[in-house]
Amino acid sequence: MGLTMDVQKENSMIKQKQMLSDHFMALSQVKETGKKVAYTFVPGNLTELITAFDMLPVYPEINSLQSGMRKKSGDFIREAEDVGYPEDVCSYVKCDIGMMLQGNIGPTDQLLPSPDILLLSYTGCFVFMKWFENLRRLYPHAEIAMLHIPYQADGRVDPAAVKYIKDQLTKDVIPKFEKVAGKRLSDTVLAECLSRSAVAEDLLMNVFESARHKPSPIDAYFGGVYYIGPIFTSFRGSPACVGYYEELWKEVQYRIAHKLGPITPDGAITEEKYRLVVEGPPNWTNFRDFWKLFYDHGAVFVGSTYTRVGGLYDYGFRHSPDDPLGSLAEYCLGCYTNRNLPQRIELIEKFITDCDADGLVINSIKSCNSFSAGQLAMMRDIEERRGIPVGFIETDLVDPRYYSYSNIKNRLDSFFQMLEQRKELQPRARVIA
Amino acid sequence: MIVYLGIDLGSTTSKAIILDPTGEIIGRGITNTRSDYNVAAEIARMEAEFNSRFSLLRRRVEADGGSPVEWARIFDLLDSRFHFLQYLSRHERLATAMTDSIKHDSSRADLAERLQAALQQTLEAIRTRFFDGQVNSTSQFFRDLFSATFMRMIDKFDRLTFDRLVSVYDRSINPVENQIISFDFAELTERSLELMPAETGIVWPLIRKYLREVAAISLDPTDYIGTGYGRQLLPFEEKHIKSEILCHALGAHDYFPETRTVLDIGGQDTKAIQVDEHGLVTSFQMNDRCAAGCGRYLGYIADEMSISVSELGPLAMAADHETNICSTCTVFAGAELREHLNLGERKENVLAGLHLAIVQRAFALLARSGGARNEFTFTGGVARNAAVVKYVSNMTRTNYGELTINLHPDSIFMGALGAAIFGLRRKGAHA
Ligand code: SF4
Numbered sequence: 001m002g003l004t005m006d007v008q009k010e011n012s013m014i015k016q017k018q019m020l021s022d023h024f025m026a027l028s029q030v031k032e033t034g035k036k037v038a039y040t041f042v043p044g045n046l047t048e049l050i051t052a053f054d055m056l057p058v059y060p061e062i063n064s065l066q067s068g069m070r071k072k073s074g075d076f077i078r079e080a081e082d083v084g085y086p087e088d089v090c091s092y093v094k095c096d097i098g099m100m101l102q103g104n105i106g107p108t109d110q111l112l113p114s115p116d117i118l119l120l121s122y123t124g125c126f127v128f129m130k131w132f133e134n135l136r137r138l139y140p141h142a143e144i145a146m147l148h149i150p151y152q153a154d155g156r157v158d159p160a161a162v163k164y165i166k167d168q169l170t171k172d173v174i175p176k177f178e179k180v181a182g183k184r185l186s187d188t189v190l191a192e193c194l195s196r197s198a199v200a201e202d203l204l205m206n207v208f209e210s211a212r213h214k215p216s217p218i219d220a221y222f223g224g225v226y227y228i229g230p231i232f233t234s235f236r237g238s239p240a241c242v243g244y245y246e247e248l249w250k251e252v253q254y255r256i257a258h259k260l261g262p263i264t265p266d267g268a269i270t271e272e273k274y275r276l277v278v279e280g281p282p283n284w285t286n287f288r289d290f291w292k293l294f295y296d297h298g299a300v301f302v303g304s305t306y307t308r309v310g311g312l313y314d315y316g317f318r319h320s321p322d323d324p325l326g327s328l329a330e331y332c333l334g335c336y337t338n339r340n341l342p343q344r345i346e347l348i349e350k351f352i353t354d355c356d357a358d359g360l361v362i363n364s365i366k367s368c369n370s371f372s373a374g375q376l377a378m379m380r381d382i383e384e385r386r387g388i389p390v391g392f393i394e395t396d397l398v399d400p401r402y403y404s405y406s407n408i409k410n411r412l413d414s415f416f417q418m419l420e421q422r423k424e425l426q427p428r429a430r431v432i433a
Numbered sequence: 434m435i436v437y438l439g440i441d442l443g444s445t446t447s448k449a450i451i452l453d454p455t456g457e458i459i460g461r462g463i464t465n466t467r468s469d470y471n472v473a474a475e476i477a478r479m480e481a482e483f484n485s486r487f488s489l490l491r492r493r494v495e496a497d498g499g500s501p502v503e504w505a506r507i508f509d510l511l512d513s514r515f516h517f518l519q520y521l522s523r524h525e526r527l528a529t530a531m532t533d534s535i536k537h538d539s540s541r542a543d544l545a546e547r548l549q550a551a552l553q554q555t556l557e558a559i560r561t562r563f564f565d566g567q568v569n570s571t572s573q574f575f576r577d578l579f580s581a582t583f584m585r586m587i588d589k590f591d592r593l594t595f596d597r598l599v600s601v602y603d604r605s606i607n608p609v610e611n612q613i614i615s616f617d618f619a620e621l622t623e624r625s626l627e628l629m630p631a632e633t634g635i636v637w638p639l640i641r642k643y644l645r646e647v648a649a650i651s652l653d654p655t656d657y658i659g660t661g662y663g664r665q666l667l668p669f670e671e672k673h674i675k676s677e678i679l680c681h682a683l684g685a686h687d688y689f690p691e692t693r694t695v696l697d698i699g700g701q702d703t704k705a706i707q708v709d710e711h712g713l714v715t716s717f718q719m720n721d722r723c724a725a726g727c728g729r730y731l732g733y734i735a736d737e738m739s740i741s742v743s744e745l746g747p748l749a750m751a752a753d754h755e756t757n758i759c760s761t762c763t764v765f766a767g768a769e770l771r772e773h774l775n776l777g778e779r780k781e782n783v784l785a786g787l788h789l790a791i792v793q794r795a796f797a798l799l800a801r802s803g804g805a806r807n808e809f810t811f812t813g814g815v816a817r818n819a820a821v822v823k824y825v826s827n828m829t830r831t832n833y834g835e836l837t838i839n840l841h842p843d844s845i846f847m848g849a850l851g852a853a854i855f856g857l858r859r860k861g862a863h864a
Binding site for chain 1: 713716
């Protein structure tokens with residue numbers, strides 16, 4: 001049984017790996033193939049639009065996080081600081097700029113092409129704007145298109161906002177893409193992409209919602225960052241993307257049927273002791289170390305907000321070929337980074353309820369001023385409303401200087417003991433049969 | 434007898450608490466944390482054990498003695514003699530180590546005789562100074578007491594002698610401090626009785642009547658828990674170790690069941706803890722990256738000003754206003770302090786400003802954790818500092834209104850107490 005399972009697990013992993021290496025290969029060959037390149041951000045990304053033009057997307061945050069995982073970010077950040085970026089600037093930005101300054105060699109050790117267009121989809125974080133302002137200085141010949149997404153201040157998708165975004169798309173973004181691509185947008189191709197997106201999105205939601213099972217077959221945070229890989233990056237809307245999620249969902253179903261816990265770098269979790277929800281991205285520089293701090297205690301994440309940064313499907317939104325631009329607009333409006341604090345709290349509460357979680361962890365990011373700002377208020381709100389223990393830790397995305405193992409461990413030790421105490425009050429066995 | 438032991442290995446002090454099966458504290462022990470953490474823990478435990486025996490002894494004589502004796506005073510006196518004798522043994526060991534150190538230092542053989550004479554003269558003077566009733570379980574530790582007196586006394590010698598003696602002391606104190614000296618409770622108590630004022634002679638027979646019995650009681654803990662900054666270094670199994678956050682909360686809850694917020698300003702870190710009606714922690718915030726909001730800050734300032742930590746509070750209380758200290762960094766605060774002094778500011782005022790600064794830092798952390806809710810308990814080593822207490826009380830009132838603020842003379846023992854209660858609560862389970 002174990003063998004079958006391992007093979008199945010590897011299938012989706014292998015698929016994703018292959019997809020990534022194909023993508024970076026294609027990026028390294030644009031000189032030969034003549035393909036055009038768009039740099040853009042993950043939150044509210046317009047991947048279908050980019051692929052409909054047969055262009056290749058590059059996501060600077062993804063490159064930064066990959067550099068973090070490959071232990072290169074420290075170097076890149078120093079490089080950026082050398083040219084004058086101060087200490088408290090978002091470490092994604094510094095890592096990305098440092099990488100470009102050192103020759104723009106990407107995560108697969110292949111040269112990344114310069115952008116033909118910078119598509120700035122501005123969703124919630126002001127830093128995005130400054131980031132591309134700086135990229136523009138590095139790539140003065142790139143076309144620049146800005147898509148302004150109004151913040152969901154009153155917690156709903158405003159039809160006027162949808163219209164505002166559609167107008168920007170038709171009047172500015174699409175014409176600029178047509179100019180760079182040298183061809184007109186094909187409505188049919190875009191619609192096909194969007195239909196495939198919806199299929200993949202359904203499958204991804206099946207995977208995420210499987211965390212409601214006990215034991216949870218997935219880790220919605222550390223595993224989750226792999227699950228969102230294809231959908232939030234270069235692949236949404238492609239047949240390969242649908243194929244990946246079909247494979248993944250098959251594996252997860254197998255795990256549900258056999259009551260298997262999620263797989264960690266040290267093997268599958270055999271006893272699910274704590275079910276946790278988490279707010280904030282993971283730390284990338286010490287990803288495994290960080291993960292281990294949790295799975296060593298039998299802690300499984302059943303919900304994470306970070307895996308909704310690219311877009312949010314939990315309330316029913318799916319891309320739709322029926323109203324292509326309208327659905328792109330709604331997608332951008334709805335991604336996690338564009339939501340207000342009450343909406344963020346609501347989502348966390350939904351995870352806690354749906355998945356019957358024992359506690360909440362907040363990983364506050366030292367250099368991300370944008371999303372760390374409201375976290376303490378969110379924490380207090382949830383604590384008061386739900387009465388569950390909240391553990392607050394601080395790390396950084398890709399700046400290794402801000403990862404202090406002993407400080408995090410010390411806090412988590414206390415947090416796990418807090419959870420343990422509650423369990424002693426209301427014992428619930430979760431031993432996997 | 435059945436007892437539960439809690440040990441809190443802090444960065445500056447190590448504390449131990451012994452509980453009887455009803456949860457009543459029968460013994461408290463405290464010592465300075467030293468480089469060998471196990472020795473620190475063991476000495477704190479021994480102190481708590483002796484202290485327990487005195488409690489048990491007192492329970493018996495009180496139940497027996499029909500006469501209206503002031504047992505509290507008698508036992509204070511006894512405790513003071515008991516500690517004096519312990520200090521004396523340490524003193525002798527240190528004296529030997531220092532004498533040997535001069536003997537074996539061949540680099541300045543020409544000085545040896547002069548140094549030995551100066552040393553012996555000083556040691557003799559310190560030896561007699563110990564016994565002035567100031568020594569007891571809660572006063573300063575041997576190291577502090579000795580070094581303060583020693584430094585003051587050798588100041589009168591010439592520069593060279595002074596420097597050599599300082600280095601002799603530095604070389605000798607650590608090895609001596611990291612030794613465990615075992616004492617026989619009954620014997621030491623007997624010797625202590627001999628040193629008591631003659632007028633107390635009337636109660637000695639009653640004490641002696643129970644002494645052997647109490648000395649023979651086994652106080653091996655039924656269960657024990659270690660906590661604190663150095664808990665991972667204790668030679669305890671995982672199940673005997675608990676986070677200090679939970680222990681502090683539980684200790685505070687035990688004294689003050691209505692407590693919902695605990696602020697602990699420790700040596701190396703500051704913690705703001707929110708706790709529920711069962712003493713369970715609901716959330717906490719910790720300042721563990723910067724010393725500017727914790728006890729070490731005051732230690733650093735004391736070093737800068739060449740005064741002892743215990744003098745800081747009283748001096749700051751004598752201020753007429755608080756000098757505005759901007760620096761949020763421990764190291765830079767030193768420079769700022771010197772600058773203010775050079776500009777002619779009174780040192781009391783500068784110290785008051787520094788005390789205020791550390792409390793402001795701690796309150797920023799408290800705010801992060803959700804603020805102070807009823808009742809608010811303030812604990813940790815610095816809760817003994819009157820100026821810190823003053824600013825904590827003021828800021829609590831200004832920021833959170835008229836809250837009940839709990840302070841307890843035992844506040845330094847909260848972590849150890851919580852640890853012991855954890856042991857008690859799971860009685861039977863892991864014994
Ligand atoms: S949201 Fe945070 S991590 Fe992302 S760009 Fe903004 S500051 Fe950087």
